[in-house]
Every structure is written in C-alpha cells, then in structure tokens.
Amino acid sequence: MPSNSQLFSMLSKNKRNLPVFLLLILTIFLFSVGIMPSETEKTPKESQVLSSTDFKDGQLYKVSRVIDGDTLEIENNGSFQKIRLIGVDTPETSDPRKEIECFGVEASNKSKELLEGKQIRLESDPTQQNKDRYERLLRYIYLEDGTNINLYLIAEGYAHEYTYDKPYEQQVEFIKAEDDARKQENGLWNNSICNYE
Structure with a gap:
C-alpha cells in the first residue's frame, strides 16, 4: 500500500486520480469503523x-x-x-x-x-x-x-x-x-x- 506522501504526490501529478484517491480513502475509513466486512469475520453459519x-x-x-x-x-x-x-x-x-x-x-x-x-x-x-x-x-x-x-x-x-x-x-x-x-x-x-x- 502506498504511503500518504506517495498518494498526495500521485494525486498532485494527475488530477484524474482524484476519484480513485477518494475511493481509497473512503474504503480505508469504512474498514476502520467496521462498516465493511473484513476477511476475519465469521460467516453467518x-x-x-x-x-x-x-x-x-x-x-x-x-x-x-x-x-x-x-x-x-x-x-x-x-x-x-x-x-x-x-x-x-x-x-x-x-x-x-x-x-x-x-x-x-x-x-x-x-x-x-x-x-x-x-x-x-x-x-x-x-x-x-x-x-x-x-x-x-x-x-x-x-x-x-x-x-x-x-x-x-x-x-x-x-x-x-x-x-x-x-x-x-x-x-x-x-x-x-x-x-x-x-x-x-x-x-x-x-x-x-x-x-x-
């Protein structure tokens, strides 16, 4: 996973990466607050x-x-x-x-x-x-x-x-x-x- 400085550098070089960057940040946030399932969660059964x-x-x-x-x-x-x-x-x-x-x-x-x-x-x-x-x-x-x-x-x-x-x-x-x-x-x-x- 790229570091924060690499992400900001990548974003500033290419404006097309903004949606990808925002999606990545949103995904990280959702995993951290437990909204998205993780691989370690048990199946319902x-x-x-x-x-x-x-x-x-x-x-x-x-x-x-x-x-x-x-x-x-x-x-x-x-x-x-x-x-x-x-x-x-x-x-x-x-x-x-x-x-x-x-x-x-x-x-x-x-x-x-x-x-x-x-x-x-x-x-x-x-x-x-x-x-x-x-x-x-x-x-x-x-x-x-x-x-x-x-x-x-x-x-x-x-x-x-x-x-x-x-x-x-x-x-x-x-x-x-x-x-x-x-x-x-x-x-x-x-x-x-x-x-x-």
Whole structure:
C-alpha cells in the first residue's frame, strides 16, 4: 500500500486520480469503523454456533435433531450445539467408517421418538470434561417431566453403559440399569435380536 506522501504526490501529478484517491480513502475509513466486512469475520453459519457457556444447566432447550442414539443437537435462539450423552453408548448408525451395529437403528429411532422437537434440560457432570474431542457438550439429558434420557436408554436396552475416561457421578446407577436390562433381556440384550455374549 502506498504511503500518504506517495498518494498526495500521485494525486498532485494527475488530477484524474482524484476519484480513485477518494475511493481509497473512503474504503480505508469504512474498514476502520467496521462498516465493511473484513476477511476475519465469521460467516453467518459459523456465528450461529454459540459457545458452550451459552448453554446453561437447568434451562430448557429445543432438540433440533437427533444424530444417532447418543448424540443430538439443540437449538437456542437460532444457534445450535451438539450434545453427547454422558455414560451412554448406543449401537453405531452414523459413523461412515463403521457398519451399522445390531439394534443401532432401533436405538436411534427411540431417541428420535423421545427427543426430536422436544424441550430438554441439560446437566453437566463436574467429574467429566465439558466437551469431547468432537466439540460436543457432554451432558445428562432430562425431559420436562424429569425423565433421565441417559438412564432410560440403558435401562430399556437401547444402549450400553459407557465410561470413557474416568468414573462419572451416575455411573453406579447406570451400571446397575445395564445389569438389570441384560437380565431381563431388554432390547439389544435379547439374544434373539443381538448376540453380545
């Protein structure tokens, strides 16, 4: 970019450059006051994703979509955030690197039936990280009536109990729910459907 003295010298030598000079000055001014967009600004789609601190425990959020049995997306005032259920692992349906696992479609459909378009309450766990490596919030999910979806999916045989890195607050309850589901042959524990033995 030419210096101010070069611009004035160029302007004084050739009067035809006056409109170009004025346009350049106007453009610099508009960038400096923030009227014109800069290359570093986020696109509208990127700006619609709020930070994890914008999604508070205890508040109700609308489920915009269920990605699979243990992952969903919530919406808050036009912004979206993916959520991964703590302590839960449903059979795989959405990982393109893996085959669809036994009872995966049923687990995904049950999560859709329970959650899509519904209001849910989030609850974090102080023993767990806020987000996983895929930037999904790690949370317990509750329906408006108080139903713990994480526990429900395990107890009804739609999911396995899953401890990722370290124990979580509801781990003992989730392990017991899985043992009971296995004994009762609920869902994926029914040997005529899936054989996990």
